[in-house]
Amino acid sequence: MNNSIQQSWLRRHGYRRKGFWGLVWILPGFAVLLLFSYYPPIRAIAYSFTNWNGTTASPIGFQNYGTLFADTMFWKAFLNALILTFSGMILGNLMTIVLAELLHKKLSSALRFCFILPCLVPGIVTMLLWSNIIFSASDSGLMNTILMKLHLIDTPLTWYYGSDTVIYSLILTGFPWVGGTSFLIYLAGLQNIPESIVEAARLDGITTLKRLVHIDFPYLLGQIKYFLILGVIGGIQNYNLQFLITKGGPNYSSMVPGYYIYYSAFNNSKFGYACAIGVFLFLILFVFTIVTNKHMRTTEDLQ
Numbered sequence: 001m002n003n004s005i006q007q008s009w010l011r012r013h014g015y016r017r018k019g020f021w022g023l024v025w026i027l028p029g030f031a032v033l034l035l036f037s038y039y040p041p042i043r044a045i046a047y048s049f050t051n052w053n054g055t056t057a058s059p060i061g062f063q064n065y066g067t068l069f070a071d072t073m074f075w076k077a078f079l080n081a082l083i084l085t086f087s088g089m090i091l092g093n094l095m096t097i098v099l100a101e102l103l104h105k106k107l108s109s110a111l112r113f114c115f116i117l118p119c120l121v122p123g124i125v126t127m128l129l130w131s132n133i134i135f136s137a138s139d140s141g142l143m144n145t146i147l148m149k150l151h152l153i154d155t156p157l158t159w160y161y162g163s164d165t166v167i168y169s170l171i172l173t174g175f176p177w178v179g180g181t182s183f184l185i186y187l188a189g190l191q192n193i194p195e196s197i198v199e200a201a202r203l204d205g206i207t208t209l210k211r212l213v214h215i216d217f218p219y220l221l222g223q224i225k226y227f228l229i230l231g232v233i234g235g236i237q238n239y240n241l242q243f244l245i246t247k248g249g250p251n252y253s254s255m256v257p258g259y260y261i262y263y264s265a266f267n268n269s270k271f272g273y274a275c276a277i278g279v280f281l282f283l284i285l286f287v288f289t290i291v292t293n294k295h296m297r298t299t300e301d302l303q
Helices: 002-047 063-069 072-103 109-120 123-134 142-149 166-172 181-191 195-203 208-219 221-237 240-246 257-266 271-302
Strands: none
Touching: 002 271, 063 271, 072 166, 072 181, 072 221, 072 257, 109 181, 123 142, 123 240, 166 240, 181 208, 181 221, 195 208, 208 221, 221 257, 221 271, 240 257, 257 271
């Protein structure tokens, strides 16, 4: 009896010691996570209620948020971000799914590697290629040369440097919007469809369109939800092309919230206002993520 009690005590306290040392091992990583991932946004929330110019901060309550809601420049930038984000998501996902549908039955490992190659090219190289060669505003630019040879235009288009063309240029950048890991993820989803379901549908005489809607799409719903959420989050925050090429112009026609935050902080020294914009965007994306997850889960349950 005493022996069993002693073994039980040793087992219980041994587990406690293992748990203690486990906490000790993860503590440094958790501390780094708190310091670099959680402390900055929490601090930004606090600074959003101040008139912070980068050196001194004085409390001003909700004044930054009041200015934000009345700021026409921000809402124009937000509208531009919505246009670029949703057009990019629709075109990118549609083209990627179409290509995966066309190739998933007979795609060799060599071809799969070819679709990974774009991921190996630095993003800055791609942007410079589009801005200096493909969409160059000169008459020697690739697209201008093609369009002029076809007699579709008489004078070179300004592309990124024209108020009327800059949004279209940003949307078209990256054409045909296929390549990289998104293609392989959709490809894996299609290859996970049971062959028995496809064969049964084929024997029933199902058309290609109905197969896409009733078989392929439900199996890709998880991947679509993944790209939808990450696409909106990344699209609203992204300002790579604006920072490197357009600078939000011309006449602020390509301004987006991410670059507006940078512009407000480092050009106008309105760091507190920039924090308020960031907090507002966080709230929008947070609500969107919750609603999307809930809606997608409900749709999956109905299926």
